[in-house]
Amino acid sequence: MKYFYLIFSGLKRKKMRTGLTILSIMVAFILFGYLTAIRQAFDAGVEVAGADRLIVRHKVSIIQLLPQSYEAKMERIDGVDNAAHTTWFGGIYQEPKNFFAQLAIVPEELFDMFPEFVISDEHKAAWLETRNGVLVGRRLADRFNWKLGDRIPINATIWGKKDGGRTWEFDLVAIYEGAEKGTDTSQFFFRYDFFDETRAGGTGQVGWYTVRITDPDKATEVAAAIDAEFANSAFETKTEPEGAFIQGFANQIGNIGFIIMSIMSAVFFTILLVAGNTMAYTVRERTNELAVLKAIGFTDRAVLGLVLGESLALTFVGGAVGLGLAWLLVSTGDPTGGSFPVFYLPTRDLFVGALLIMAMAFIAGIIPALQAQKLQIADALRR
Amino acid sequence: MTDDSVDGALVKVHGVDKLFKRGSEVIHVLGGLDLNIPHGEFLALMGPSGSGKSTLLNLIGGLDRPSEGTIEVGGKRIDKLSNRKLAGWRARHVGLVFQFYNLMPVLSAQKNVELPLLLTKLSRAERKKRAAIALDVVGLSHRTGHYPRQLSGGEQQRTGIARAIVTDPTLLLCDEPTGDLDRKSGDEILDLLQALNKEQGKTIIMVTHDIHAAARATRTLHLNKGRLSTEAIA
Numbered sequence: 001m002k003y004f005y006l007i008f009s010g011l012k013r014k015k016m017r018t019g020l021t022i023l024s025i026m027v028a029f030i031l032f033g034y035l036t037a038i039r040q041a042f043d044a045g046v047e048v049a050g051a052d053r054l055i056v057r058h059k060v061s062i063i064q065l066l067p068q069s070y071e072a073k074m075e076r077i078d079g080v081d082n083a084a085h086t087t088w089f090g091g092i093y094q095e096p097k098n099f100f101a102q103l104a105i106v107p108e109e110l111f112d113m114f115p116e117f118v119i120s121d122e123h124k125a126a127w128l129e130t131r132n133g134v135l136v137g138r139r140l141a142d143r144f145n146w147k148l149g150d151r152i153p154i155n156a157t158i159w160g161k162k163d164g165g166r167t168w169e170f171d172l173v174a175i176y177e178g179a180e181k182g183t184d185t186s187q188f189f190f191r192y193d194f195f196d197e198t199r200a201g202g203t204g205q206v207g208w209y210t211v212r213i214t215d216p217d218k219a220t221e222v223a224a225a226i227d228a229e230f231a232n233s234a235f236e237t238k239t240e241p242e243g244a245f246i247q248g249f250a251n252q253i254g255n256i257g258f259i260i261m262s263i264m265s266a267v268f269f270t271i272l273l274v275a276g277n278t279m280a281y282t283v284r285e286r287t288n289e290l291a292v293l294k295a296i297g298f299t300d301r302a303v304l305g306l307v308l309g310e311s312l313a314l315t316f317v318g319g320a321v322g323l324g325l326a327w328l329l330v331s332t333g334d335p336t337g338g339s340f341p342v343f344y345l346p347t348r349d350l351f352v353g354a355l356l357i358m359a360m361a362f363i364a365g366i367i368p369a370l371q372a373q374k375l376q377i378a379d380a381l382r383r
Numbered sequence: 384m385t386d387d388s389v390d391g392a393l394v395k396v397h398g399v400d401k402l403f404k405r406g407s408e409v410i411h412v413l414g415g416l417d418l419n420i421p422h423g424e425f426l427a428l429m430g431p432s433g434s435g436k437s438t439l440l441n442l443i444g445g446l447d448r449p450s451e452g453t454i455e456v457g458g459k460r461i462d463k464l465s466n467r468k469l470a471g472w473r474a475r476h477v478g479l480v481f482q483f484y485n486l487m488p489v490l491s492a493q494k495n496v497e498l499p500l501l502l503t504k505l506s507r508a509e510r511k512k513r514a515a516i517a518l519d520v521v522g523l524s525h526r527t528g529h530y531p532r533q534l535s536g537g538e539q540q541r542t543g544i545a546r547a548i549v550t551d552p553t554l555l556l557c558d559e560p561t562g563d564l565d566r567k568s569g570d571e572i573l574d575l576l577q578a579l580n581k582e583q584g585k586t587i588i589m590v591t592h593d594i595h596a597a598a599r600a601t602r603t604l605h606l607n608k609g610r611l612s613t614e615a616i617a
Binding site for chain 1: 470
């Protein structure tokens with residue numbers, strides 16, 4: 001503690017250089033925080049995916065439908081606890097940019113299959129009583145400022161109605177919250193019975209199944225059994241863990257994690273050079289002062305510690321402010337205007353950021369610190 | 384080679400050689416040097432540039448190590464101490480005054496003087512108090528909050544002396560303490576050193592080119608080509 005003022009006074013020496021270096025580090029950490037939140041948005045579904053859930057889809061493509069009758073057959077397979085089907089609606093609310101997932105599902109199956117969606121009993125009852133009722137996530141409701149009782153028109157792009165119309169009207173009767181921070185609360189669920197009776201075609205067919213299995217360790221065997229059950233039928237299936245299924249969706253855009261990691265690596269490498277350069281100059285300019293410190297009794301190790309402490313102070317100020325600003329920026333909302341299912345900076349990544357700060361401080365400071373440690377007093381005093 | 388053999392001397396330098404290597408060239412800066420310095424002496428070391436004055440001072444202060452020979456200060460062989468122990472020994476027993484003051488420009492006079500006390504277990508309040516006393520001794524109690532750039536050369540050197548005496552060291556080593564000062568400021572510094580020697584009994588070794596400065600010492604030794612060649616009693 002008593003050395004703090006010595007460390008900070010070193011940084012005050014060249015205020016402009018220190019300021020610019022801190023600014024560079026700050027920008028790097030803002031970028032880190034923001035890109036981490038974006039990566040999290042893509043990975044969120046994977047992370048909260050149930051380990052005991054499999055997704056069963058058409059073998060050819062997710063857009064090919066499966067018979068509703070598969071549900072009962074699947075539930076008879078050894079290791080399958082329960083199955084629930086979901087169908088993609090793909091409608092437009094007001095204009096195409098207002099994208100969100102609209103899904104037809106059986107309410108009771110949703111309640112049972114997805115405990116991460118927290119719904120009050122009152123809202124559950126309201127949804128069960130209202131055929132054109134809709135359950136939406138809190139984030140989605142907030143995004144469009146929807147309130148219970150609102151009527152929400154959705155223009156169908158896939159599913160026309162039997163009466164020839166393409167506008168489906170849903171009554172907002174229930175809102176769900178997320179059990180975890182990463183739970184997707186941007187979805188729009190409506191009743192499958194209403195959907196199946198109203199749509200012009202595809203009756204009795206569903207998009208995909210979510211299957212809960214009794215033993216997650218046997219996921220591979222159960223997935224193989226499900227696919228075997230429907231092999232050589234008109235609707236062959238492909239079964240995979242829920243996490244892999246969601247990851248596959250994200251990967252349609254590209255390997256987001258890799259892209260983000262590449263950008264961050266380049267940024268951090270550059271900033272590391274900037275910080276390292278600052279520390280190298282700092283030590284070189286103060287050779288004489290460091291020698292004086294040693295002359296009056298500071299040990300080699302104490303001088304090493306002082307230089308590393310200075311490096312840590314430099315990166316900590318920049319990094320902490322950068323992470324704080326990133327957190328604030330992320331808190332203001334996602335850059336797509338709400339298309340990301342989740343958008344937040346996870347606590348885990350704040351810790352990763354803190355570790356990065358320390359790593360950067362160490363790497364940037366260690367060589368100048370070792371040089372300072374090895375400084376020969378008599379030689380350095382002559383310079 | 385000349386030596387005052389004094390039993391129980393504070394500083395005992397025996398058979399000291401100091402070689403420097405510059406590429407393949409070996410430079411003998413000090414050769415077979417013997418020297419005893421008793422407690423309470425104010426010794427001036429004179430000699431031309433390159434004669435080894437500062438090197439000898441550095442060796443006695445534990446800032447450097449001899450190539451050969453032994454150095455004993457206060458009964459302790461300092462040439463055998465590890466770097467860590469030597470640093471601790473310097474912190475406790477040596478006060479250093481430099482020609483160019485070597486103050487930390489970003490620290491106030493008070494904080495500069497406190498620096499050696501950071502190595503002690505003293506509380507912050509105690510460090511502050513002792514630094515204030517040291518600054519008072521050198522007549523700078525009114526300049527404690529000033530930064531080196533706000534002080535004159537003489538005042539900076541006084542601050543340097545306050546830093547050197549704040550830990551109450553056994554030895555004060557001064558390398559050209561008046562070399563960067565005008566005559567008046569130089570005289571004030573010499574008055575101060577003399578007072579520290581006479582009133583507080585500090586043992587002082589001062590390297591100087593200035594015969595007037597050397598005249599303030601109780602003994603003057605001359606170094607030439609790494610050997611103590613003559614001495615004069617002031």
